[in-house]
Amino acid sequence: MNSMNVIAANADWFYLVGAxxxxxxxxGLxxxxxxxxxxxxxxxxxTIAVITTFFLADGPILWLIIxxxxxxxxxxxxxxxxxxMTQxxxxxxxxxxxxxxAAVAIALATVxxxxxxxxxxxxxxxxxxCFIGAITFSASVFAFGKLAAKSWAKTVAGSWVKPVQALLFIAMIGFGILYFTTDSLTAFYIxxxxxxxxxxxxxxxxxxxDMPVVVSLLNSFSGWAAAGIGFTLGNSMLIIAGSLVGSSGAILSYIMCRAMNRSLLNVLFGGMGTAAAVAGDDDGSPKTYKSGSAEDAGFLMANASDVIIVPGYGMAQGRAQNAVKEMxxxxxxxxxxxxxxxxxxAGRMPGHMNVLLAEADVPYDDILEMDEINSDFASTDVVLVIGANDVVNPSAKQDPASPIFGMPILEVTKAQTVMVIKRSMSTGYAGLDNSLFYMDKTMMIFGDAKKIVEEMVRSINGTGH
Incomplete structure (x- = not known):
């Protein structure tokens, strides 16, 4: 009992340490x-926050909480x-x-x-x-379904979408104001x-x-929802933690939008679409590409002076990060x-590729961001692209009709030789074809990323100096 009283009496100090x-x-992150x-x-x-809050509770139902x-x-x-890692x-x-x-449940319980x-x-x-929590809940569930390729998370499109969005938002705010001014429970529920x-x-x-930006923004929303819970419960720790998550997620979303050369509003209410897009200079004629084997790729890399590896979602999907580390x-x-x-x-969430490479213990000093390495492609012998598409698509710089025109990309086309590991010639997650795949300097290597890289490792071993 004494320890409980000590914690309760010094809760603000414990919360300060936690904050x-x-x-x-x-x-650190x-x-x-x-x-x-x-x-x-x-x-x-x-841990500090949970224990402190536990002892501050007024008449808690212990069996239910524990x-x-x-x-x-x-x-x-x-x-x-x-x-x-792919999930x-x-x-x-x-x-x-x-x-x-949780934010919605606490708001409803309070009401x-x-x-x-x-x-x-x-x-x-x-x-x-409550409305931030409710939006975060349903939007995150849909994002989960879309990222997991669930059949129920179907993309909607059409001229009716934006008017419906506007009407829903206006109605939501209207009933919220009605609750705020009249304390009407019915208005709150609606x-x-x-x-x-x-x-x-x-x-x-x-x-x-655009899903990486969406995931980042939902992270921000979850933080603001947690801060809202903190205000409702009068919990300073929750307010601080939620505000930190909310603000950091918002900053990350802004940084990612800058990396795509687009505004946040354009991502959220414009989007680059989901249907396969055709480049503006595409005349519909058949395109040719060069394909090679893993052995060819291993030989070229073993005899190069400078190699840059560009990982994409294909590396995650094939769980190839450990094989890539070995190579x-x-x-x-x-x-x-x-x-x-x-x-x-790159990938399906902020820092996706960094997480994969860190899991495989790739040295951090050799993992460089776009701004740090883009100028080095021109002096690079070989670039190996593993399952990336949109982030190396030259249309972003060359084709004004492309939906991603103006988006900064990794300028792999400046390298002497480009090799691309893909399962097929299908488009990337944004649904866009990639002219990089049809260039004379590009060699396509088709197959599962992990198996291809493992074959490349065996080839490099066989051609080692």
């Missing part, structure tokens, strides 16, 4: 070299051990949905179980927190339902090429200068 640890967590330390600091901060915590921990541990983007989106759902009327400030907190529908309709038209190490031993070029929106 500082959360700030240090973000600082800003670099792959310190990411593990950042994660550990975050775990410590969350049971939920144990169940949640078991599910979390199970998912952490079983989720493949990480949709898993992140699904976790965002839970934060939004239902308070006997007296809410103050003006409390109604504003409930209004904002606002919540409209927010759930709007979240779904808001994300449904967005093309696959990287082998080439290094042969005296080849090997580096990795990372586009900010």
């Amino acid at each position: 500082i640890l959360f700030v240090l967590t973000l600082r 800003s670099s792959p070299k310190t990411a593990i330390r950042g994660n550990r600091l975050g775990m410590a901060a969350m 049971g939920a915590m144990v169940l949640g921990a078991l599910v979390g541990l199970w998912k952490a051990k079983t989720v493949a 990480m983007p949709e898993t992140v989106a699904l976790m965002h949905s839970f934060v939004g759902l 239902l179980h308070t006997e007296q009327a809410h103050s003006t400030v409390a109604r504003l907190e409930l209004f904002v927190g 606002m919540t339902l409209l927010a759930v529908i709007f979240g779904w309709m808001w994300i449904a038209p967005i093309g696959g090429g 990287y190490a082998l080439l290094k031993d042969e005296g080849v200068n090997v580096r990795f070029a990372i586009h900010p929106v």
Whole structure:
């Protein structure tokens, strides 16, 4: 009992320590070299927050709280051990949905179980927190379905979409204002339902090429939803943690939009579409490309001086990161200068390629961002593209009719030789054909990324100096 009283009496101090640890967590997560330390600091901060809040609760139902915590921990541990890296983007989106759902549940519980009327400030907190949480919930569920290629997460398109979105948003805000001014429960329920529908309709038209930005923005929304929960519960730690997540997610979304040379509004309400697009200079005539074998690729890389590897979602899909690390190490031993070029929106979520390469223990010093390495392609002997499409598409610089025109890309076309590992000549996630594949300097290598790279490793071993 004494320990409980000590924690309760010094809750603000514990929350302050937790808040500082959360700030240090973000600082640690800003670099792959310190990411593990950042994660550990975050775990410590969350432990402090949970324990402190537990002892501050007014008449808690212990069996219900502890049971939920144990169940949640078991599910979390199970998912952490079983989720493949290829499923990480949709898993992140699904976790965002839970934060939004929690915000809605707490708002509804507060509205239902308070006997007296809410103050003006409390109604504003409930209004904002609930509709942000509801939008986050349904939008994240759709993002999960789209990233996981679920049949129910169908993209919607047509001239009717934007008017419907506008009507839903206006109606949602209108009923929210009605609740704010009259404390009407009916208005609150309708606002919540409209927010759930709007979240779904808001994300449904967005093309696959924009999903990394969407995931980043939903991360921001989940943070603001958590901050809203904090205001509702009067919990300073939740307000601070939610604000940190919300602001950092918003900044990341802005950075990614800059990397695509597009505004956030264009991504969210314009999009680059989902149907296969045809370049403006495409006359419909058959296109020819050169294909080669893994042995050919291994020979070229083993005899090169400089090699740049450009990973994309194909590397994740084939779970090829460890094979790529083995090839990287082998080439290094042969005296080849090997580096990795990372586009900010490569993969299905922010930092997707960095996570994969870190998992395979690729040295951080050889993993370079687009701005750091783009000028080096002109002096590179061989570029190996592994399952990337849109982030190396020359149409972004050459074709004004292309939906991605103006988007900064990895300028692999400047290298002496380009090799591309793909399963087929199908388009990328944005549905766009890629003129890189038809260039004279490009060699296509068809097959599963992991198997191809493993064959390349055997070839390099056979041609080693």
